[in-house]
Amino acid sequence: GAGVSQSPRYKVAKRGQDVALRCDPISGHVSLFWYQQALGQGPEFLTYFQNEAQLDKSGLPSDRFFAERPEGSVSTLKIQRTQQEDSAVYLCASSPRENTEAFFGQGTRLTVV
Amino acid sequence: AQSVTQLDSQVPVFEEAPVELRCNYSSSVSVYLFWYVQYPNQGLQLLLKYLSGSTLVKGINGFEAEFNKSQTSFHLRKPSVHISDTAEYFCAVGRPDSGGYQKVTFGTGTKLQVIP
Numbered sequence: 001g002a003g004v005s006q007s008p009r010y011k012v013a014k015r016g017q018d019v020a021l022r023c024d025p026i027s028g029h030v031s032l033f034w035y036q037q038a039l040g041q042g043p044e045f046l047t048y049f050q051n052e053a054q055l056d057k058s059g060l061p062s063d064r065f066f067a068e069r070p071e072g073s074v075s076t077l078k079i080q081r082t083q084q085e086d087s088a089v090y091l092c093a094s095s096p097r098e099n100t101e102a103f104f105g106q107g108t109r110l111t112v113v
Numbered sequence: 114a115q116s117v118t119q120l121d122s123q124v125p126v127f128e129e130a131p132v133e134l135r136c137n138y139s140s141s142v143s144v145y146l147f148w149y150v151q152y153p154n155q156g157l158q159l160l161l162k163y164l165s166g167s168t169l170v171k172g173i174n175g176f177e178a179e180f181n182k183s184q185t186s187f188h189l190r191k192p193s194v195h196i197s198d199t200a201e202y203f204c205a206v207g208r209p210d211s212g213g214y215q216k217v218t219f220g221t222g223t224k225l226q227v228i229p
Binding site for chain 1: 117149154155156157158159162203205216217218219220221222
């Protein structure tokens with residue numbers, strides 16, 4: 001597709017369940033970002049990849065959060081043992097190279113019950 | 114550290130009236146400034162950005178913003194709004210990182226409601 005694609009669009013998880021959120025960036029985009037947007041808040045930075053290298057993971061809230069981009073294209077954000085406070089929209093964005101405009105996907109809305 | 118303040122959580126305005134959405138930022142270093150728009154059930158879309166140069170920046174859909182360094186503000190304006198402008202607007206500040214990417218901090222958003 002032409003834009004950043006995220007799947008699933010909606011995910012309901014029971015507390016304690018592991019989840020995996022997928023991001024397909026725009027083809028050829030070098031940079032990839034993950035953001036977390038809680039209800040009523042702005043997006044908050046989680047992590048950044050340049051190709052397959054995870055250069056910054058300072059925004060990951062706990063060691064239950066893990067992100068990977070093994071071949072420098074598709075990325076997966078994994079959350080282990082989900083908690084209610086993990087409920088949020090998770091946004092993925094990609095950009096063609098460093099310090100250029102990032103294009104956002106529609107996000108995955110995660111609800112932990 | 115950098116931060117963004119959007120004081121107005123909601124702004125109602127009549128169709129064809131002008132609107133200003135306020136944004137103030139703080140940062141100890143030079144930054145880039147952005148406005149994004151988020152329509153219901155859609156991703157964030159870049160409206161405009163200030164990197165350097167002219168302080169008046171024009172974006173898509175007739176929006177513009179003015180960078181005011183002394184007041185650390187980057188207010189968004191449109192002279193005449195349409196119903197289709199109803200959306201949530203996020204101000205953001207980006208700092209070039211030594212890793213060659215922008216680490217962006219978003220405000221909490223302002224919901225613009227255009228009233229027919």
